[in-house]
Amino acid sequence: MRRWTRTAAAAAGMLTLATMAGHAAADERTESIFREARNYTVRIRTQITTPFYEDQRGAFEGAGFLVDARRRWVVTNAHVVGHSPSVVQAAFSDGVFRPARKIYVDSFTDVAIIEVANDGHVHPVAPISCDAPEVGEGVGAFGHPLGMPFTGTRGIVSGKTDKFLNDLLQIDATVDHGNSGGPVISLRDGRIVGIATAMTSGDKSDRLNFATPMKDVCRILDLLRAGVSPEPPQVEFSLLVDDDGRHTLEVGCTYNPARWPFQPGDRIVSVGKGGEPVHTLSSLITALRGRVGTVPVRIARAGKEMEIRAYPTPRASVVARRGVSVDGALIAPIVSEDSTALGDPARLVVQSVEDGSRASTLDIEEMDIIQTIDGQRFDDLDKLIAYLDRRRNGPPLHIVFRRPGSSLNHWFAWHVRELPNADTHVVGPEPELLSTGP
Numbered sequence: 511m512r513r514w515t516r517t518a519a520a521a522a523g524m525l526t527l528a529t530m531a532g533h534a535a536a537d538e539r540t541e542s543i544f545r546e547a548r549n550y551t552v553r554i555r556t557q558i559t560t561p562f563y564e565d566q567r568g569a570f571e572g573a574g575f576l577v578d579a580r581r582r583w584v585v586t587n588a589h590v591v592g593h594s595p596s597v598v599q600a601a602f603s604d605g606v607f608r609p610a611r612k613i614y615v616d617s618f619t620d621v622a623i624i625e626v627a628n629d630g631h632v633h634p635v636a637p638i639s640c641d642a643p644e645v646g647e648g649v650g651a652f653g654h655p656l657g658m659p660f661t662g663t664r665g666i667v668s669g670k671t672d673k674f675l676n677d678l679l680q681i682d683a684t685v686d687h688g689n690s691g692g693p694v695i696s697l698r699d700g701r702i703v704g705i706a707t708a709m710t711s712g713d714k715s716d717r718l719n720f721a722t723p724m725k726d727v728c729r730i731l732d733l734l735r736a737g738v739s740p741e742p743p744q745v746e747f748s749l750l751v752d753d754d755g756r757h758t759l760e761v762g763c764t765y766n767p768a769r770w771p772f773q774p775g776d777r778i779v780s781v782g783k784g785g786e787p788v789h790t791l792s793s794l795i796t797a798l799r800g801r802v803g804t805v806p807v808r809i810a811r812a813g814k815e816m817e818i819r820a821y822p823t824p825r826a827s828v829v830a831r832r833g834v835s836v837d838g839a840l841i842a843p844i845v846s847e848d849s850t851a852l853g854d855p856a857r858l859v860v861q862s863v864e865d866g867s868r869a870s871t872l873d874i875e876e877m878d879i880i881q882t883i884d885g886q887r888f889d890d891l892d893k894l895i896a897y898l899d900r901r902r903n904g905p906p907l908h909i910v911f912r913r914p915g916s917s918l919n920h921w922f923a924w925h926v927r928e929l930p931n932a933d934t935h936v937v938g939p940e941p942e943l944l945s946t947g948p
């Protein structure tokens with residue numbers, strides 16, 4: 511018995527030593543991964559003066575990571591650099607901020623690509639994995655949380671969800687302000703498996719953190735390098751949403767049957783000649799990126815699988831977005847993919863109102879739909895800009911707009927305001943200045 515006890519104790523001691531050695535090796539590997547991340551991760555500063563609906567006015571910070579050394583392309587979140595015209599700067603670990611240009615901003619998933627000004631150095635590129643990590647896999651989030659530059663936190667992939675429109679990874683590695691856009695790294699092989707994207711409110715100990723998986727990012731990068739637009743398609747149909755708030759792939763209705771010849775109850779199975787399977791809305795959008803002309807879509811209808819022909823069109827470029835600010839109210843086009851559901855679709859809307867402006871004092875609000883200006887209907891932004899320029903220094907503009915009403919008997923309430931047209935300017939790039947490609 512004594513010999514057995516000694517043997518067992520020795521074995522237990524050896525197991526303890528082996529476990530400690532394993533933990534030490536894992537810690538050393540994590541430290542090495544974070545050291546490497548410091549070399550390809552950047553700090554990003556963004557300033558937005560006149561925001562579109564998705565953004566706010568102000569200065570913001572986030573992170574990103576280099577994915578193409580020759581082109582100096584950095585991946586980050588769309589919300590870090592903004593959907594609006596913005597001034598963007600980026601800095602590697604040398605701490606020098608340099609100008610950056612937005613190459614691509616996605617309108618479906620929270621992804622953007624920026625080009626950083628050449629600093630004369632060749633920086634290492636982040637190693638990317640286009641495959642989704644497994645639940646339970648160890649990951650590290652690297653960025654600049656709460657103003658602490660080049661900081662890493664670690665945890666695991668705790669789940670996957672498509673409840674918030676696009677696919678997301680749930681992670682318990684902390685994501686704070688300043689982490690957004692930074693790499694989420696597999697601690698198994700050091701490859702990037704996601705982009706740190708969002709956090710829920712609450713204490714750090716019990717809140718959820720989310721990352722954008724890299725599959726869609728890989729598709730976007732491949733298309734950009736090939737000179738093909740990666741814009742998501744206009745989704746001119748509705749999918750049913752279940753009681754968990756998730757989009758199914760069962761069609762509720764189609765708003766453009768000429769392009770999307772679905773019937774209510776159709777279930778989308780795959781896309782393309784090769785039959786690329788789709789399981790979520792995100793995977794459907796990924797499969798449709800870069801496809802133009804006729805696209806075969808396999809569906810299940812009334813218990814039988816069949817193929818239909820779709821004709822998708824891409825959404826408009828976010829980078830090329832333009833508007834006109836009239837006395838503090840930013841008026842810009844809006845493209846509603848279910849606009850045919852309305853008898854009078856919205857064309858131009860108020861995207862934001864500057865605090866303290868003339869527009870704000872007249873109670874003009876975000877998403878007010880412009881009906882007429884001086885009795886004229888404007889469905890085209892350039893025609894409105896030309897008209898406002900001709901009317902400069904003239905009498906006040908007579909603006910009629912509608913907004914959701916408070917009466918049970920009417921969907922909309924109609925309002926009238928007069929703006930002096932004293933401070934009117936174009937927001938966004940002029941058409942002739944837009945780049946024709948990356």
